[in-house]
Amino acid sequence: MPPRHEESRAIPLRGPDGVRPMHRVRPLEFQTIIEPFRIKSVEPLRFTTVDEREQLLGRAGYNLFHLRAEDVLIDLLTDSGTGAMSTEQWAGMMRGDESYAGSRSYLRFLEVVQELTGFEHILPTHQGRAAERILFGEVVRPGHVVPNNTHFDTTRANIEHFAGLPADLVIPEGMRPSDEHPFKGNVDVERLEQSLREHGRERVPLVMVTVTNNSGGGQPVSLENLRAVRRVCDRWGVPLFLDACRFAENAWFIKQREPGQSHRSPRDIAREMFRLADGATFSAKKDGLANIGGFLAMNDEALAERCRNNLILTEGFPSYGGLAGYDLEAIAQGLREVTEEDYLRYRVRGVEYLWEKLDAAGIPLVRPAGGHAVYVDAKALLPHVPPEQYPAQSLAVELYRAGGVRSVEIGSVMFGRPRPDGTEEPAPMELVRLAIPRRVYTQSHIDYVAEVAVAVADRARELRGYRFTEAPRVLRHFSARFEPLATQAAECLSG
Structure with a gap:
């Protein structure tokens, strides 16, 4: 059960003369973990259509790092340097x-x-x-x-x-x-x-x-x-x-x-x-x-x-x-x-909240919930996309195409290793990380992310693999470019 906030309610006790000489305090427990801050400044978000996002993906070489931030609705690419300061x-x-x-x-x-x-x-x-x-x-x-x-x-x-x-x-x-x-x-x-x-x-x-x-x-x-x-x-x-x-x-x-x-x-x-x-x-x-x-x-x-x-x-x-x-x-x-308990309770519970919504929808996740992000197991969600066609990249691209949510691939794009014979050894796991910036998004933003992820998971079999068109030798996931494999979905569905 998640931790609870507590408030106190004073219960008056009457003495024999009808006077209330003292108060007994009984704690009231609430399930909702509220943000331990108030919002004093806001930044507008820009909404795009699916057709617009498809064009933006093409121009970006299907690498979410190449997207302009203003073209992203909910940005879960990283929690690094993206938080709101007090x-x-x-x-x-x-x-x-x-x-x-x-x-x-x-x-x-x-x-x-x-x-x-x-x-x-x-x-x-x-x-x-x-x-x-x-x-x-x-x-x-x-x-x-x-x-x-x-x-x-x-x-x-x-x-x-x-x-x-x-x-x-x-x-x-x-x-x-x-x-x-x-x-x-x-x-x-x-x-x-x-x-x-x-x-x-x-x-x-x-x-x-x-x-x-x-x-x-x-x-x-x-x-x-x-x-x-x-x-x-x-x-x-x-x-x-x-x-x-x-x-x-x-x-x-x-x-x-x-x-x-x-x-x-x-x-x-x-x-x-x-x-x-x-x-x-x-x-x-x-x-x-x-x-x-x-x-x-x-x-x-x-x-x-x-x-x-x-x-x-x-x-x-x-x-x-x-x-x-x-x-x-x-x-x-x-x-x-950062070590204040109210902040950490809110921070970790916020990640758990998204994790629980995706888990309830049957989306395969890294278990249990982590501290700064929810990690989707793309290998389990897209078994028809082999590691050499980068299933986690495919899922990350689709989350943006479907709902403007930017995430990051943590799989064979990031950690694949070249073999002496010129082939590639895939990463041991194919994950998509939904990293939640600190003190930035509200519950409705997270509800929206969950809705997008569930909608994408519902048609996971339609997703296709990708291949590199450009791949730098060092930290290639930051600047690589891709193209979709046009026949992947049709071949898999017919098989």
């Missing part, structure tokens, strides 16, 4: 100190990040992938192996850019969308131990854990699992880093699902998560509640010095790291707000 964040931005070195805004940012994470060295960056590039540029060498529960796209690409090998070691349940498990983002500790035994300390520069596990459905990692990974890292003398962009959502799941944690605050749990690690990369565009920014944090002084020099070369002076002072203010305030 009044306190906007007020902080007005106080932004734009001094090149040692600004007040940097010192405020530094204080907040250090209090939360406990890390000694904090390097601001323009976003999370910059932190990844700097870190891996200093520690990854050709042939190095970086274990993780599951690397997301930019993490994987940055490791490969430095000729390293990303190793995904999530538990088996994390690779099976229909399995129920409270912490499907957990690292398979036995496989991690095996990987370290096979490659040795000299080939494993660090271990990473992504919280929550984006590629696997926004699924959380338990404290018990993080502690186990910490013990393995200690035995082998390997540092542990978090990809911490959704740390607050992960902390909320720990509070809700992990035995013995329900009495703790999300912020207290988050602090323990960070203190189990030696460092972190962080995109403030997610659980920083900001539109841009990030940081690289660590305790190793020698590594921090090398990373700082890299930062100066490519991002900016260490007290701004490619950000304006007002961005540092927005991040600092966002990191205070």
Whole structure:
């Protein structure tokens, strides 16, 4: 049952003389989880027709990244940098100190990040992938192996850019969308131990854990699992880093699902998560509640010095790291707000609300609901479209064509791997992610998304596959172009 808001009703009690000397309070429980904010500014949406969207798709090469934002009705492409900022964040931005070195805004940012994470060295960056590039540029060498529960796209690409090998070691349940498990983002500790035994300390520069596990459905990692990974890292003398962009959502799941944690605050749990690690990369565009920014944090002084020099070369002076002072203010305030229980209850329940509507309609989903998005299992929904024809891309395109809803493919377009014989090894899962921006859409928007998704699912057998017409070598899903396979649906239906 979802968490409830409570109000109190005073029940008067009469004494023998008829006077009401005291009040007894009985809580009233309500099912509706309301947004813990009021709306003070609105942005108009533009409605398009199906015919218009068909033309727009053709011009975009059937890649939703190429669409203009104004041609999208409900934009669930990503939750990264797309949220609405609070009044306190906007007020902080007005106080932004734009001094090149040692600004007040940097010192405020530094204080907040250090209090939360406990890390000694904090390097601001323009976003999370910059932190990844700097870190891996200093520690990854050709042939190095970086274990993780599951690397997301930019993490994987940055490791490969430095000729390293990303190793995904999530538990088996994390690779099976229909399995129920409270912490499907957990690292398979036995496989991690095996990987370290096979490659040795000299080939494993660090271990990473992504919280929550984006590629696997926004699924959380338990404290018990993080502690186990910490013990393995200690035995082998390997540092542990978090990809911490959704740390607050992960902390909320720990509070809700992990035995013995329900009495703790999300912020207290988050602090323990960070203190189990030696460092972190962080995109403030997610659980920083900001539109841009990030940081690289660590305790190793020698590594921090090398990373700082890299930062100066490519991002900016260490007290701004490619950000304006007002961005540092927005991040600092966002990191205070994101662990508030009312916000996290609303945030996670909003995702569950959409998940429950699609599940009730029989749409195959990654189970259970994740923290920032609903993930549709396109492989199960479109069994007639083989992986080499990109079923998740087909479904994502159709959601836009049918209702103007933009989502993103997380399957073989994003994670397919070339084989030596020129063919392609498909991704293990074919998912479509409906990522919900923070504090942006209302319940009626989400109801509309559910209606569109159900309508598309009802005619899933009509959907056809796609093929590449242009495919860059690195992070191809951002800029590739496609064309539909004209005979796919007819052949499948006749078969």
